[in-house]
Amino acid sequence: MYKDSKIYIAGHTGLLGSAILKVLKEDKYTNIVVRTHKELDLTNISQVETFFEKEKPEYIFLCAGKVGGIIANKSFPADFLHINLAIQDNIFELANRYEVKNVVFYGSSCTYPKLCEQPMKEEYWLTGELEQTSLAYASAKISGIVACKSYNSQYNTNRFIALIPNSIYGINDNFDLENSHVLSALIKRFDDAKNNNLDKVTLWGSGTPRREFIFSEDIAKASIFAIKNSDKLKNRHYNIGSGVDYSIKELAECISKVIGYKAKIEWDTSKPDGTPKKLLGSSKFLNLGWNPKVEFMDGLNITYNWYKEKYGK
Numbered sequence: 211m212y213k214d215s216k217i218y219i220a221g222h223t224g225l226l227g228s229a230i231l232k233v234l235k236e237d238k239y240t241n242i243v244v245r246t247h248k249e250l251d252l253t254n255i256s257q258v259e260t261f262f263e264k265e266k267p268e269y270i271f272l273c274a275g276k277v278g279g280i281i282a283n284k285s286f287p288a289d290f291l292h293i294n295l296a297i298q299d300n301i302f303e304l305a306n307r308y309e310v311k312n313v314v315f316y317g318s319s320c321t322y323p324k325l326c327e328q329p330m331k332e333e334y335w336l337t338g339e340l341e342q343t344s345l346a347y348a349s350a351k352i353s354g355i356v357a358c359k360s361y362n363s364q365y366n367t368n369r370f371i372a373l374i375p376n377s378i379y380g381i382n383d384n385f386d387l388e389n390s391h392v393l394s395a396l397i398k399r400f401d402d403a404k405n406n407n408l409d410k411v412t413l414w415g416s417g418t419p420r421r422e423f424i425f426s427e428d429i430a431k432a433s434i435f436a437i438k439n440s441d442k443l444k445n446r447h448y449n450i451g452s453g454v455d456y457s458i459k460e461l462a463e464c465i466s467k468v469i470g471y472k473a474k475i476e477w478d479t480s481k482p483d484g485t486p487k488k489l490l491g492s493s494k495f496l497n498l499g500w501n502p503k504v505e506f507m508d509g510l511n512i513t514y515n516w517y518k519e520k521y522g523k
C-alpha cells in the first residue's frame with residue numbers, strides 16, 4: 211500500500227473507521243475516500259456499484275455495519291443480520307469484480323462458542339454453541355469470515371483479510387445506553403453519577419464475566435500492518451486482542467478511577483451476564499510481528515477526555 215494508493219474506509223464516522231482515518235492521515239496517506247451513510251447506503255447494491263465504478267478503490271477497510279450491545283442485539287436481531295450481511299455481500303462481490311488489492315473485514319469474538327476454551331484460539335472457531343443473545347449478529351459475522359475464505363480460495367487470491375478483534379473502545383464509541391457496549395456504558399453511568407452526585411450506580415449482571423478490550427487505534431494499526439503483510443497471511447481468520455482481560459467489576463473500578471468518582475456499585479443480577487469469559491488467543495497475529503501499544507488506563511483516559519469534550523456535563 212503506497213502513500214498515494216486509493217483507500218476507501220467504509221464507516222469512517224464510527225469507532226473503528228474514524229481511528230483508521232486518523233492513523234492513515236498521521237501516516238501521510240493522501241488518497242483516502244470516504245462517504246457518509248447518508249451519501250452511500252452500503253446495503254443498496256446499485257449505489258455500491260455506482261461508487262465502485264466512479265472511485266475504483268485499491269484498498270478497503272470495511273468498518274461499516276450494525277453494531278451494538280446486548281439490548282440492541284436482543285431487540286433488533288433481523289436488522290443485525292440483514293444489514294451486516296447486505297453490506298459485506300455487496301462490498302465483497304464488487305471488490306472482487308473490480309480486483310481491489312485488499313479488503314479488511316472485521317469479525318467478532320461472539321463467533322466463538324459461548325463456553326469456549328480460553329484463550330480462544332482460531333482453531334476453536336465453530337466448535338460449540340454460540341451465545342444466543344448475539345446469534346443473528348454472530349451469524350452475519352461468521353458468513354463474512356466464510357466469504358473471505360471462499361473468495362480467496364475460489365479466485366486464488368489473498369484479497370480478503372478477516373480479522374477478529376476483541377471488544378474495541380476509544381474515540382467515537384457509542385455512549386447511547388440502548389446501543390452501547392459495556393465499557394462505554396459504564397463510562398456514561400459513572401459520569402452521570404458524578405454529575406448528579408449519586409452515591410450509587412446500578413450495573414447489569416454479577417460483575418464476574420471477564421472481557422478483553424483493545425484500543426481502536428491499535429486495531430487500526432493492526433489492520434494496516436495486515437495489508438502490508440498480506441503476502442504472509444494464510445487464508446484464515448486472525449484474532450487480535452490486547453492479551454489482558456478484566457472482570458466487569460475490575461473494569462468498573464478502572465473507570466471509576468479515570469473519572470475520579472467513587473460510587474457504591476449495586477449489581478442487578480436479574481439481568482444477563484452473557485458469556486463468562488472472552489479472551490482471544492492472538493499469538494498467530496502477534497507472531498507476524500505486530501503488538502498492541504496502548505495501555506488500558508491510557509486508552510481509558512483518552513476515551514473519557516474525548517467523551518467529556520463531546521458530551522460536556
Ligand SMILES: NC(=O)c1ccc[n+]([C@@H]2O[C@H](COP(=O)([O-])OP(=O)(O)OC[C@H]3O[C@@H](n4cnc5c(N)ncnc54)[C@H](OP(=O)(O)O)[C@@H]3O)[C@@H](O)[C@H]2O)c1
Nearest residue numbers: 221223224225226247251252253273274275277316377378
Ligand atoms: N466495536 C467493537 O467492539 C467491535 C469488535 C469486533 C468487531 N467489530 C466490527 O468492526 C466494525 C466497525 O465497528 P464499530 O464499532 O466501529 O461500529 P460503529 O461505531 O457502529 O460504526 C459503524 C459505521 O458504519 C456506518 N454504517 C452503518 N450502516 C451503514 C450503511 N447501511 N451504509 C453505510 N454506512 C453504514 C455507520 O454510519 P452511521 O452511524 O451514520 O449509520 C458508522 O460509520 C464492524 O464490522 C463491527 O462488527 C467491532
